[in-house]
Each structure stands twice: as C-alpha cells, then as structure tokens.
Amino acid sequence: MTTTQHEPEQVEAYPEHFEPPHGPTWRLIFGPGLVRGVWVAGLFFVLGMLLVAGLRFWWGWDPVWLWDVILPIAGMVTAPIGFLGGIGAFDYWLHYISGRPTRPEDHSGHGARTWKDYFRVNTDHKVIGIQYLVTTFTFFTIGGLMAMFFRAELAQPGLQFLDSQTFNGLVSAHATLMIFLFIIPAFAGIANFVVPLMLGAPDMAFPRLNALSYWLLPIAGVLFLASFLAPGGSFATGWTGYAPLAEGQPLGQTFFNMGVQWAGASSVMTALNFLVTIITMRAPGMTFWRMPLLVWANFTTSLLVVIATPFIAGSQFFVMFDRIMHTSFFTPEGGGYALGYQHIFWFYSHPAVYIMMLPGFGIVSEVISANARKPIFGYRLMALSLVGILFLGFSVWAHHMFVAGMADWLRVPMMITTLLIAIPTGIKVFSWIATLWRGRIHLTTPMLFALGFVTMFVIGGLSGIYLGSVPIDIAASDTYFIVAHIHYVLFGGSVFTIFAGVYFWFPKMTGRMYDERLGKLHFWLTFVSFNATFFPMHYIGLRGMPRRVFDYDEAFGDLNFVITIASFVLGASFVVFVYNVVQSWVRGPVADANPWRAHSLEWQVSSPPPIFNFDEIPQVVGGPYEYGVPGARHAVMRSGEAAREVQHA
Amino acid sequence: MTSHAEAVHGGHEHHGPPPAHKSSRVDARVLGMLLFIGSEIMLFGSFFTVYFFVRVVNPDAPSEWPPPPYEFPVFVAGINTAILVTSSFTMHWALQSIKRGQRSAFLAGMVITFVMGLAFLLTQVIEYLHVGFNTGDGAFASVFFGLTGLHGAHVAVGLTLLGMVIIRGFRGHFSPEHHHGVELPGIYWHFVDIMWIVVYSTVYLL
Numbered sequence: 132m133t134t135t136q137h138e139p140e141q142v143e144a145y146p147e148h149f150e151p152p153h154g155p156t157w158r159l160i161f162g163p164g165l166v167r168g169v170w171v172a173g174l175f176f177v178l179g180m181l182l183v184a185g186l187r188f189w190w191g192w193d194p195v196w197l198w199d200v201i202l203p204i205a206g207m208v209t210a211p212i213g214f215l216g217g218i219g220a221f222d223y224w225l226h227y228i229s230g231r232p233t234r235p236e237d238h239s240g241h242g243a244r245t246w247k248d249y250f251r252v253n254t255d256h257k258v259i260g261i262q263y264l265v266t267t268f269t270f271f272t273i274g275g276l277m278a279m280f281f282r283a284e285l286a287q288p289g290l291q292f293l294d295s296q297t298f299n300g301l302v303s304a305h306a307t308l309m310i311f312l313f314i315i316p317a318f319a320g321i322a323n324f325v326v327p328l329m330l331g332a333p334d335m336a337f338p339r340l341n342a343l344s345y346w347l348l349p350i351a352g353v354l355f356l357a358s359f360l361a362p363g364g365s366f367a368t369g370w371t372g373y374a375p376l377a378e379g380q381p382l383g384q385t386f387f388n389m390g391v392q393w394a395g396a397s398s399v400m401t402a403l404n405f406l407v408t409i410i411t412m413r414a415p416g417m418t419f420w421r422m423p424l425l426v427w428a429n430f431t432t433s434l435l436v437v438i439a440t441p442f443i444a445g446s447q448f449f450v451m452f453d454r455i456m457h458t459s460f461f462t463p464e465g466g467g468y469a470l471g472y473q474h475i476f477w478f479y480s481h482p483a484v485y486i487m488m489l490p491g492f493g494i495v496s497e498v499i500s501a502n503a504r505k506p507i508f509g510y511r512l513m514a515l516s517l518v519g520i521l522f523l524g525f526s527v528w529a530h531h532m533f534v535a536g537m538a539d540w541l542r543v544p545m546m547i548t549t550l551l552i553a554i555p556t557g558i559k560v561f562s563w564i565a566t567l568w569r570g571r572i573h574l575t576t577p578m579l580f581a582l583g584f585v586t587m588f589v590i591g592g593l594s595g596i597y598l599g600s601v602p603i604d605i606a607a608s609d610t611y612f613i614v615a616h617i618h619y620v621l622f623g624g625s626v627f628t629i630f631a632g633v634y635f636w637f638p639k640m641t642g643r644m645y646d647e648r649l650g651k652l653h654f655w656l657t658f659v660s661f662n663a664t665f666f667p668m669h670y671i672g673l674r675g676m677p678r679r680v681f682d683y684d685e686a687f688g689d690l691n692f693v694i695t696i697a698s699f700v701l702g703a704s705f706v707v708f709v710y711n712v713v714q715s716w717v718r719g720p721v722a723d724a725n726p727w728r729a730h731s732l733e734w735q736v737s738s739p740p741p742i743f744n745f746d747e748i749p750q751v752v753g754g755p756y757e758y759g760v761p762g763a764r765h766a767v768m769r770s771g772e773a774a775r776e777v778q779h780a
Numbered sequence: 781m782t783s784h785a786e787a788v789h790g791g792h793e794h795h796g797p798p799p800a801h802k803s804s805r806v807d808a809r810v811l812g813m814l815l816f817i818g819s820e821i822m823l824f825g826s827f828f829t830v831y832f833f834v835r836v837v838n839p840d841a842p843s844e845w846p847p848p849p850y851e852f853p854v855f856v857a858g859i860n861t862a863i864l865v866t867s868s869f870t871m872h873w874a875l876q877s878i879k880r881g882q883r884s885a886f887l888a889g890m891v892i893t894f895v896m897g898l899a900f901l902l903t904q905v906i907e908y909l910h911v912g913f914n915t916g917d918g919a920f921a922s923v924f925f926g927l928t929g930l931h932g933a934h935v936a937v938g939l940t941l942l943g944m945v946i947i948r949g950f951r952g953h954f955s956p957e958h959h960h961g962v963e964l965p966g967i968y969w970h971f972v973d974i975m976w977i978v979v980y981s982t983v984y985l986l
Contacts, residue, residue: 227944227948228943228944228947229947230947230948230950230951230953231951232953331801332800332801333797333798333799333800334797334800336808336812337808337812340812399819403812403815403816403819404812406811406815407808407811407812407815410803410804410806410811411802411803411804411806411807411808411811412800412801412802412803412808413801413803414801414803415801415803417803437815437818437819437822438818438819438822439822440819440822441819441820441822441823441825441826442822442825442826442829444823444826445823445825445826445827445829445830446826448926449830449926452915452922452926453922456915456916456925457915457916458915458916458919458921458922458925458926459916459918459919459922460830460834460919460922460923460926463840465916465918465919465922466834466838466840466841466842466918466919466920467834467838467919467922468830468833468834468837468838468919470833471829471830471833471834471837471838474829474833475826475829475830478826478829743796743797743798744797745797745798746798747798748798748799748800748801
C-alpha cells in the first residue's frame with residue numbers, strides 16, 4: 132500500500148459521495164460515523180416522541196404521554212432510523228433522492244485501512260464479513276454469560292439468587308441472542324466474506340444494501356439487551372414468545388417484538404443480496420454444478436430466509452398490535468384465535484432451524500473435502516439434498532404443536548414429512564463419511580470441529596426423529612429432553628460448524644495463522660464439556676424434569692450440579708478461543724495464500740485477499756473438489772497466466 | 781478524489797475492480813426487486829393467514845362478517861380500487877414514454893400516478909376516520925385494519941419511490957437508455973396495485 136504520500140486523515144475510507152467537512156471536530160460531529168449516529172438517533176427519538184404525543188393530543192386521547200406507545204415508536208423505530216442515517220447508511224440514497232446526478236462508484240468506500248474503518252459504514256464484503264463475525268461473537272459471549280448465570284441458579288433445587296421473572300428473562304434472552312444475534316448472522320458473516328470470493332466476483336451484487344443489512348443487526352441486539360432496563364424486566368416468554376401469554380407481559384416484551392423485526396429485516400436483505408450475487412455474478416465457467424457446496428448451502432438458505440422470515444415479522448406485529456393497539460388477533464375474548472400464533476410463528480421458525488443448519492452443512496463440506504484430500508462424495512446429491520430440505524422444511528412446522536391442541540388430523544401428515552427430512556439429511560451425513568473413507572485425513576482444528584459436528588449432529592438428529600414421532604413427543608414435550616435435542620442440533624451442530632468455518636478461513640480473513648495447539652485444546656475442551664453439559668439432559672428429561680423452570684425436584688439435584696459444573700468448563704473453553712483468535716490476529720505467523728491446499732477460488736488469491744478480490748475475473752474450468760484427481764483444475768487465474776507470459780516474452 | 785482513489789487501489793495498475801462477469805441475462809436490480817416482492821408477498825401472506833384463522837378456522841367466528849351492526853365501506857373502497865388500478869396504467873404509460881424519449885409525457889404520467897396514489901391514501905385515511913369501529917372492536921376489525929393498514933404502508937413506500945422518480949425526472953434525469961430508476965419503482969407500484977385487488981376482494985367482498 133503506497134499511502135505514505137497522503138495526509139493521515141485521508142487514509143480512512145469515506146464513501147465515494149461524501150466530501151469530508153473541514154476541521155477535525157466539525158468532521159467528527161457532522162461526518163458520517165458513530166458520533167453522528169448517536170446524536171441523530173437522540174434527535175430522532177425526540178422527534179418520534181413528539182410525533183406520538185402530538186397525534187395523541189390532536190385526537191384528544193387521554194394520557195398524551197403513554198410510554199407503552201412512545202417507546203415502540205420513538206425508541207424502536209425512529210431512533211434506530213436516525214442512527215442508521217447518522218452513521219451514513221443512507222447518505223448515497225439521500226443524495227440520489229434529492230435528484231443530484233449519480234456519480235459512478237469510485238469504490239473509495241471499500242477496504243479497511245485502520246481498525247476505525249470497521250466502525251463505519253463500509254461497502255466491502257470482506258470488511259462486512261468481519262464486522263458480522265466480531266459483532267456476533269460479542270453477542271455469543273453475552274448470551275453465554277447469561278446461560279452460565281441461570282445454570283448457576285439451577286445448580287441446586289430451590290431459588291438461590293434470581294427471582295422467577297429474571298430467570299425466565301435470562302433464559303429467553305439467552306435463546307434470542309444465540310439464534311438471532313449469533314447463529315444466523317454468524318453464518319451470514321462467513322458467507323459474506325467467502326461467497327463472493329468463491330464465485331469469482333469482485334463484491335456482492337448490492338454493496339450498499341450489504342452494509343445497511345449489517346448495521347441493522349446491532350440495533351436488534353441492543354433492543355434485546357435494553358429490555359432488561361424496561362420496567363418489569365426483560366421479555367420472559369421464551370424465544371418463542373407465545374401468544375396470548377406474551378400479550379399480558381410487561382413492556383420488555385415489546386422490545387422482543389421490535390428487535391425481531393430489525394434482525395429479520397437484516398437477514399432478508401442479506402439473503403436477497405446473496406441470491407442476486409449467486410445468480411448474476413458467477414465467474415465464466417462457474418455453472419451451478421461447479422459451485423462449491425458452501426455457495427449451494429447459502430443459496431438454499433437465502434431462499435428459506437426470503438420466503439419464511441416475513442412470517443415471524445407478521446407474528447410479532449400481531450402480538451405487538453394486540454398489546455398496544457388493543458386488537459384481538461390472538462385474544463379469544465375479542466374473537467381472535469390463539470393457536471394461530473403458533474402456526475404463523477413456526478411456519479418461520481421451523482424453516483429457521485434449517486436457516487441455522489444449511490450454511491453449516493456447506494462449511495463442513497468444504498472443510499472435510501479439503502482435509503481428507505478427496506473429492507466430496509456425491510456432489511450433486513449433496514446439492515440436491517439441500518434443495519430437498521428447502522422444500523420439506525416448509526411442510527413440517529406443526530410438529531412443534533403436537534400437544535398444543537391443534538387439529539388432530541394434522542399430526543400424522545406432519546409426522547411423516549418430519550421423518551422424511553431424515554432422508555436428505557442422511558444423504559449428507561453418509562456422503563461426509565464416504566468422503567472420509569480412505570482419505571488422507573489431516574486432523575487440523577477445523578477438521579476436528581467438522582468431525583465433532585458430524586457425530587454430535589447425528590445424536591441431535593436421532594433425538595429429533597424420536598421427537599418427530601407423535602407418541603414420543605407427547606411424552607417428552609416440554610422436558611429437558613427437548614433442551615438436550617436443541618443443543619445437540621444448534622451447539623453440537625451449528626456452533627461447531629461456525630467454529631470450523633472461523634478456523635478454516637481465519638488465515639484468509641486475517642492473513643495470519645491461528646495457533647494449532649490452542650485450537651486443538653479449544654476443540655477438546657469444548658467437545659468434552661459440551662457432552663458433559665447436554666448429554667445428561669436427555670436422561671433427566673426422560674425422568675420428567677420440565678424445562679424452563681427455576682425450581683425442580685430434589686431427585687434431579689446431583690445431575691443438575693454436574694451439568695452446571697460442566698457448563699462452566701464449556702464457558703471457560705471459549706476463553707481459549709478468544710485468546711487464540713486475538714493473539715493470532717495481532718501477532719500470529721503470516722499465513723500462506725492457501726494453507727489447506729484447497730481448490731476453490733478464495734484460496735487462489737493472497738491472504739487477506741486484495742481489495743477487489745481478483746485482478747481479473749478467473750475462468751472456471753472444473754469442479755471445486757477434485758482433490759487427488761490428476762490434471763484436474765477448478766479455475767484458471769487469468770491475470771496470473773498473462774503476467775507470466777509477459778515475463779517470458 | 782483522484783489521489784484518494786489511488787491510495788485505495790494500493791498500486792497504480794488498477795482503477796477499480798474488474799467488471800463482474802454477468803452470469804445471467806436477468807438484470808441484478810430487477811431480480812433483486814422481484815425477490816424483495818416475493819418476500820413482501822409472504823408478509824402479506826402472514827396477514828392473510830391470520831385473517832383465515834380468525835374467520836375460518838376459529839370455531840367462535842361470527843356467522844356474519846363483519847358482525848352487525850358494523851359494515852365495511854365497500855363502495856368507497858371500490859372507487860379507491862378504480863383509482864389505484866388506473867394509476868398502474870398511467871405508470872406504464874410514463875415508463876413507455878421515457879423509453880421512447882417523450883419527456884413531457886413521462887413527467888405527466890408520473891405526476892398523475894403520484895396524485896392518484898396520494899388520493900388513494902387520503903381516501904383510506906378518511907375511510908378510517910368514518911368507518912365506525914376501532915382496532916379494539918374485535919377480530920374482524922383487527923384483520924381489517926391489519927390488512928388495509930399494511931397495504932397503506934406499502935402505498936406510502938411506493939409514493940416515496942414515485943416521488944424520487946418525479947424529483948429526478950424534473951431535474952433532467954432518465955433517458956431512453958437509462959430508465960432503470962423508473963422501471964424499478966414501476967414494478968413495485970404494480971405489485972402494490974395487484975396486492976390491493978387481492979386485499980379488496982378478501983377484506984371487503986368475501
């Protein structure tokens with residue numbers, strides 16, 4: 132980088148349409164950035180407050196200052212919009228709306244030259260990917276601390292140091308943060324970094340939309356956390372927020388209703404961006420059947436997100452309207468239909484399980500194939516099984532409602548479709564195992580996590596088959612067996628794949644190598660303590676311990692104590708990961724462009740990749756997994772060839 | 781900005797990214813808009829689902845809809861429907877005009893479309909004020925205000941987009957070669973219109 136001839140403040144990236152104001156203080160306050168974000172958010176909060184109060188005054192409604200209405204509008208709609216405007220997410224569009232001439236994008240908003248650039252609106256997919264990952268791991272830490280907090284409470288029967296509403300609030304916020312602020316967006320972060328590179332594209336299709344969808348995410352996280360400050364405590368109805376229970380809850384529930392809207396909007400916009408990128412920006416020769424499975428996985432996941440997410444938006448709108456506007460969508464007294472909530476909610480939230488799983492399937496396919504030095508077994512079926520899960524995923528939602536009192540005739544069809552999902556999932560598991568068969572297996576840290584994922588996911592999948600069967604589900608519903616199942620699928624499944632992905636692409640993202648010994652230590656600590664935490668839950672669940680309770684029978688005391696100790700070891704294992712990542716990022720050994728000798732396109736450019744990924748778009752000539760196949764190539768890097776020819780000439 | 785741009789690109793060999801390969805004949809922006817509309821249809825879908833639940837699945841649903849003495853203003857909303865559907869044709873006329881390079885017809889078409897959309901929205905506000913029931917008056921009112929309100933919000937977004945086109949149009953933008961900025965809001969506007977026909981048939985007529 133030849134930046135020395137420029138003044139230091141020019142080194143930071145500004146979007147192309149922004150002319151820096153004069154003077155450093157002036158620029159700090161009025162230039163796009165967090166400072167302007169905060170004061171514009173404050174300004175918009177006041178405006179929203181005056182809008183609500185003004186309208187209420189005009190219509191002559193009695194309490195003009197009604198915080199139950201002012202907070203959702205001013206605090207959760209206008210203030211976040213002000214924040215987004217303040218940090219500069221809308222600068223280009225405001226410029227466009229005002230009718231000024233469009234300027235060709237000069238890409239000055241790309242890349243990060245100082246750490247400060249990570250706190251700005253940045254249109255570079257690689258910067259956004261890292262922004263996503265750092266943000267989501269921050270929320271992972273917070274959500275994990277919450278879990279340790281209520282595990283401490285559960286170490287003994289009886290109420291120790293929490294009250295019941297706080298306990299329920301912690302459990303709900305733990306699940307909400309882990310799902311909406313960790314697993315879903317962490318996959319979006321990895322995909323943001325990797326997918327355009329894998330496709331041979333210089334960036335995502337809509338870079339400014341990409342930046343906006345990242346910045347919607349912290350808003351959702353802050354709303355979920357701020358609910359703890361609300362009178363009456365945080366939302367305490369579980370992450371499912373069932374109506375009509377949620378409708379009589381204190382103000383904290385509204386934070387959940389609105390937080391989900393922001394997280395959902397973020398996820399829909401990213402998904403849309405992925406779909407358009409994958410369809411329109413593939414390198415020449417990159418047919419659908421030559422795409423790496425990670426791209427396939429994100430293609431199907433994005434379809435799920437675009438189709439399903441509006442349903443959770445709808446369900447939370449209805450609950451909020453019932454709470455604030457006295458409608459009766461789900462209140463039987465007013466003629467509403469309470470069970471409708473669960474149908475609408477699970478019509479999103481069951482596909483959401485696959486939104487939280489399919490990108491992990493993609494990551495694991497990459498890791499296992501590269502580390503077993505073998506072509507992935509059954510590439511086309513691997514891709515088609517993703518599509519199969521996409522379709523089947525929409526037909527199983529009511530298996531969450533076997534005991535909810537829904538129509539009896541729905542049970543068996545839902546059971547059959549649920550069990551059918553074992554077929555595409557089984558194809559994937561057997562294909563991974565067949566890929567390993569007689570491969571030259573390198574037990575690197577990402578590979579360990581991938582193998583850990585396959586084993587743990589099989590356990591979670593098998594208990595899923597139990598729970599998909601109506602008779603067993605009726606017996607096991609609302610017990611710790613469910614808690615064990617969900618954690619085997621989402622921790623042993625999704626979180627392991629996120630770790631695998633972060634370790635696998637760490638050298639590509641940072642240009643430095645992580646510490647392999649610490650990585651292995653992290654894996655074994657996590658793997659053992661994860662099983663020690665969640666495996667006994669199968670047992671106490673089948674013995675009859677109900678979930679979501681702060682007090683339980685004395686008979687479960689010993690095992691719960693063991694679980695609590697194990698969960699603290701699990702928490703401690705994460706410290707190893709954080710230390711490894713931070714230390715390696717700052718002063719780890721410089722990584723090669725292709726430490727795994729992998730074939731897909733992101734490994735054919737430097738680590739970290741150049742600012743526009745490729746000097747010239749590569750030509751794809753074969754499949755991405757032809758390990759050990761003589762003469763096979765995935766792609767020809769054109770400018771490299773050209774440069775060499777020039778040298779020879 | 782040139783020195784800055786050089787700093788960004790590190791060396792002097794490149795001035796920006798290589799042009800991305802177009803792997804599909806579909807325009808990225810049109811595809812993005814269509815996918816967004818797909819997502820919007822699902823959002824309306826969730827509102828239609830809750831309508832279906834409270835009116836059809838719910839065993840306690842009233843036999844007459846809306847339950848007397850309430851009535852939906854079918855006639856006023858019908859006139860409103862006519863206004864909105866007509867505005868789709870004027871939108872199409874505006875787009876065709878700019879494609880043929882007829883600026884004044886394009887601008888006239890856009891302004892007429894915008895005014896009709898605004899008339900629709902204001903009629904709906906007045907309808908709300910005189911409809912004779914409020915959000916708290918039962919499930920029929922919930923789904924009525926839910927569906928028409930959701931649609932009204934979409935009309936407002938559509939009007940914002942049309943307003944953008946008008947401002948830029950009067951400032952001399954758009955030409956027979958460059959009219960994506962007209963086409964995309966147009967697609968959205970047609971979606972809003974078609975969705976209204978579905979909402980009107982479901983809420984008022986069924």
